[in-house]
Structures are given as structure tokens and as C-alpha cells.
Amino acid sequence: MRTYYFDTKDGVPVRDRIGLEFASAAAAITHSKQMASRIRSENPSGDVDRHVVVIDESGEEIHREAIYPA
Secondary structure, three states: OEEEEEEEEOOOOEOOOOOEEEOOHHHHHHHHHHHHHHHHHHOOOOOOOOEEEEEOOOOOEEEEEEOOOO
């Protein structure tokens, strides 16, 4: 299991300092899609520049999921 971090960014990043463990990057990316969907359902309108960014243990960005797709 590897730890992945889920930052939110819309110009100013909100850092995830705890992270979650997943068996694969694909599972972490799926989680980011679920996070974006949950945020969108809780607040239906928002900045199109807002994203959930998946960061792996080495600090590399592996995926960027738009919360409010254009």
C-alpha cells in the first residue's frame, strides 16, 4: 500500500497532510473523482479552476480532477 495525498487547488492550494493508503495509483485517482463529485454535490456552483490534485509519496502530482468541469 502506498500513501496518496489529495490537495485541493483553485489558485491557493489546501494541503492534505495526512493522506490515505491505496493499493494503486488508479484506486487513488478513482477516490479523487469521488471527492470531486461529493464537493460538487455539496456546493453545486464554484470556480472552474478548482481541482482535486493527487500527489504520490514522492511528492509527484499524478492526477488533477476538475471539481467543476467546464
